[in-house]
Amino acid sequence: MHKFSGDQARLEERLHRGEEGALAECYARFGPMVRRYARWWVPADAADDVAQAVFVELWRCRGAYDPGLSLEAWLMGITRKRAIDQLRAESRHSRRKVPLVERDGAFDGTSAVELARDVRCALARLPRPQREAIELAHFGQLTQREIAARLDVPLGTVKARTARGLRKLGELL
Structure with a gap:
């Protein structure tokens, strides 16, 4: 009281x-x-x-x-x-837009498309559990707790998959 x-x-x-x-x-x-x-x-x-x-x-x-x-x-x-x-x-x-890439002081729209393609290709190369966690977080706008509930896995597993997947994406890109 x-x-x-x-x-x-x-x-x-x-x-x-x-x-x-x-x-x-x-x-x-x-x-x-x-x-x-x-x-x-x-x-x-x-x-x-x-x-x-x-x-x-x-x-x-x-x-x-x-x-x-x-x-x-x-x-x-x-x-x-x-x-x-x-x-x-x-x-x-908010609309997700692919950022324009600046090269030599000018923005290059083609480079933004290439960058988006590279990210999609890198995502496709991730192991399914890591890719799934990242896609649900980014595109599905779900929290890690919501992802754990949806995938029926422990929260720590989602955190580990996300961290490993992001680290691997960084290497691939």
């Missing part, structure tokens, strides 16, 4: 009961802290979006909050999760 000031303990109880005004008060009190913490994870222009998602989740899941525990810690946990979600969403929505 944490000891809180009476004012904060009352706010947490009101939030837990779903009283109107408790969310606005939480936002006024903890919003700046949530936005500052979100900026550790996401660009400053995305911190407000993360903060909004945090307080929406706070309200939606208020029944799961235990008023005897630290509301700040709970909010920081939600903030971290929503910031990671934001980063994943941005990476999924």
Whole structure:
């Protein structure tokens, strides 16, 4: 059990009961802290979006909050999760482009195509388990934990396959 000031303990109880005004008060009190913490994870222009998602989740899941525990810690946990979600969403929505290769001060589009082909060929030369782990991470945008679940292998195995595969790719390229 944490000891809180009476004012904060009352706010947490009101939030837990779903009283109107408790969310606005939480936002006024903890919003700046949530936005500052979100900026550790996401660009400053995305911190407000993360903060909004945090307080929406706070309200939606208020029944799961235990008023005897630290509301700040709970909010920081939600903030971290929503910031990671934001980063994943941005990476999924951004188009992957093959970079143009600069040669003699000029960008050469043909070289970018050749580079992409070389990477595909190098990937094809990797052992299947290593290639699969790298492809699921890069193209599937899956975390190593998600890859382990999908392949039904231990997390350490996925980490080892990825590390070995990336090292081998470096040698091949």
